[in-house]
Amino acid sequence: MVPLASASLGPSLDNPAFRLRLEREVFPSYLPRCRWYRSKAQALIRVGIEAWTAIPSDADAIFSVIRVELEGGNTERYALPLGVFSGKEAKILPLEAALCRVRVGKKDFFLGDACYNPRFRRGLLAVISGGTIPLGTGFLRGKPSSSTHTLPTPLPELAPARGKGATRSGGKGATQGGAERESRVLGTEQSNTGMAFSSGSYLKLYRRLEEGIHPEPEMLRFLREQAKFRAVPEFQSVLEWERPGHAPVAVALWQTLVAGEGNAWEHALREISAAGFFPDRISDSFADWIRLLGRRTAEMHAALGSRPDLPDFSPEEFTDADFSRSRAGISERVTRTFDLLDAALPRLSSENAELARKVLAGPPVCPPAPQGGNGGMKIRVHGDFHLGQILCVGKDFRILDFEGETARAFAEKRRKHSPLRDVAGMLRSFHYAIHVAARTSKPNSARAENLQAKLSSLYLDAYFSAMANTQLLPENPGVRDALLHLFVLEKAVYELDYELNNRPDWVGIPLRGLLTPQPPLYAFKRGEGSGVRYFYSP
Numbered sequence: 001m002v003p004l005a006s007a008s009l010g011p012s013l014d015n016p017a018f019r020l021r022l023e024r025e026v027f028p029s030y031l032p033r034c035r036w037y038r039s040k041a042q043a044l045i046r047v048g049i050e051a052w053t054a055i056p057s058d059a060d061a062i063f064s065v066i067r068v069e070l071e072g073g074n075t076e077r078y079a080l081p082l083g084v085f086s087g088k089e090a091k092i093l094p095l096e097a098a099l100c101r102v103r104v105g106k107k108d109f110f111l112g113d114a115c116y117n118p119r120f121r122r123g124l125l126a127v128i129s130g131g132t133i134p135l136g137t138g139f140l141r142g143k144p145s146s147s148t149h150t151l152p153t154p155l156p157e158l159a160p161a162r163g164k165g166a167t168r169s170g171g172k173g174a175t176q177g178g179a180e181r182e183s184r185v186l187g188t189e190q191s192n193t194g195m196a197f198s199s200g201s202y203l204k205l206y207r208r209l210e211e212g213i214h215p216e217p218e219m220l221r222f223l224r225e226q227a228k229f230r231a232v233p234e235f236q237s238v239l240e241w242e243r244p245g246h247a248p249v250a251v252a253l254w255q256t257l258v259a260g261e262g263n264a265w266e267h268a269l270r271e272i273s274a275a276g277f278f279p280d281r282i283s284d285s286f287a288d289w290i291r292l293l294g295r296r297t298a299e300m301h302a303a304l305g306s307r308p309d310l311p312d313f314s315p316e317e318f319t320d321a322d323f324s325r326s327r328a329g330i331s332e333r334v335t336r337t338f339d340l341l342d343a344a345l346p347r348l349s350s351e352n353a354e355l356a357r358k359v360l361a362g363p364p365v366c367p368p369a370p371q372g373g374n375g376g377m378k379i380r381v382h383g384d385f386h387l388g389q390i391l392c393v394g395k396d397f398r399i400l401d402f403e404g405e406t407a408r409a410f411a412e413k414r415r416k417h418s419p420l421r422d423v424a425g426m427l428r429s430f431h432y433a434i435h436v437a438a439r440t441s442k443p444n445s446a447r448a449e450n451l452q453a454k455l456s457s458l459y460l461d462a463y464f465s466a467m468a469n470t471q472l473l474p475e476n477p478g479v480r481d482a483l484l485h486l487f488v489l490e491k492a493v494y495e496l497d498y499e500l501n502n503r504p505d506w507v508g509i510p511l512r513g514l515l516t517p518q519p520p521l522y523a524f525k526r527g528e529g530s531g532v533r534y535f536y537s538p
Contacts (some may be wrong), residue, residue, distance in 0.1 A: 052134030057123030138243030294462030
């Protein structure tokens with residue numbers, strides 16, 4: 001039980017004793033339980049509140065930035081909204097979002113993640129729509145798109161509605177304010193927190209905070225406003241923390257809420273199970289679905305490579321030096337991740353430990369530099385492309401989450417790469433889907449591998465056909481395959497690192513991928529004069 005030093009949370013944070021208990025006792029025990037906390041595998045040395053501010057609302061809640069010091073000298077910053085929950089609000093606070101009990105006078109309440117307070121959510125949306133509030137030595141500032149109609153700050157309905165059934169209804173769209181009263185926290189985000197509003201807004205709070213240009217708002221603005229690519233949500237605004245002498249820090253993103261029928265991951269699991277893992281039993285509609293996914297991937301890459309006049313998005317040649325740089329980076333990550341794997345062996349299940357020992361006994365080798373042609377072009381890429389990032393909308397798709405891989409720094413996420421890097425991510429996602437579905441059905445490994453090759457074949461055939469006239473891919477199929485092999489290996493090692501830090505029970509999937517990083521991930525054979533033909537063996 002932590003007694004509040006004042007009747008409300010904000011003034012209590014100015015009390016050194018209360019603040020010290022949060023920093024020394026509450027935060028260190030809470031952070032490792034959070035899905036969005038990245039460094040679970042590293043020892044936490046110290047946590048401190050770097051800055052905090054009150055978000056305009058009638059909730060007893062604040063927005064804080066906490067600084068985490070880790071073993072080895074690394075530091076990380078996280079966004080942690082805090083609120084006092086009582087009555088009905090306490091009943092809807094998820095257990096995992098509760099930090100501790102607090103006492104005000106003789107009454108007990110919960111201190112929890114303020115994102116679960118609808119009044120805090122409305123206040124945050126009001127700020128991102130164009131407001132400015134102080135935070136530490138700087139300001140939180142909303143920077144809406146020129147096409148966004150800003151919301152009033154604070155929203156009119158922040159005051160409690162009076163009378164039974166009292167409502168304020170706005171007009172059409174996500175920017176009118178009245179319907180924003182109804183909102184909820186979505187459970188789909190792993191590294192951030194997503195909030196959906198009834199009028200069609202989606203607010204994403206970035207948990208891990210970094211200085212610099214955040215790739216997701218930048219990519220959404222480019223694709224919608226410059227490339228006119230419509231298979232992504234519409235950008236509305238970004239909330240940034242501005243401080244003298246520092247680059248801006250993106251804190252939250254506001255975009256349109258896309259209504260769909262679930263994500264592609266869920267759909268793929270259903271179809272894989274329905275086919276009984278037999279490649280020749282997948283439905284025609286699922287095969288067409290995979291082909292359409294390949295075409296939409298190609299259209300996204302064509303859009304990302306469509307503006308040579310914009311330096312941050314202009315295509316560049318993928319050179320031998322780029323291949324060597326990628327190869328060296330992957331080799332370094334293999335070494336680092338395998339050290340982590342070796343240290344984790346005692347904590348793994350017997351089955352996963354056996355797989356881990358096989359991988360450690362024969363680490364994967366990066367392919368040599370390909371010979372006989374150029375490597376195509378480098379462009380900005382999605383960066384974390386998999387089935388979970390694809391929303392099914394009718395008979396089509398919307399592509400989400402352009403944040404890139406969680407563990408990479410902004411500069412690395414914004415770096416241009418071969419588009420085959422995204423393709424490799426989708427191939428690995430097929431592998432994941434099959435092995436997750438196999439946890440209940442237990443098909444034999446040969447059948448699972450053949451199904452994986454079948455899905456990869458459908459996807460790659462459609463993708464390569466749609467990319468034929470873009471000049472973004474290598475002309476030589478051998479060069480193309482070497483790059484694809486390299487990026488599949490890179491993705492599998494990244495997945496292993498992620499699972500070791502977040503879901504140790506899942507490490508078996510990337511370990512199996514590392515034991516077979518070539519076929520059947522993208523099984524192929526060469527035909528005379530026809531380059532590479534992707535296939536499966538029924």
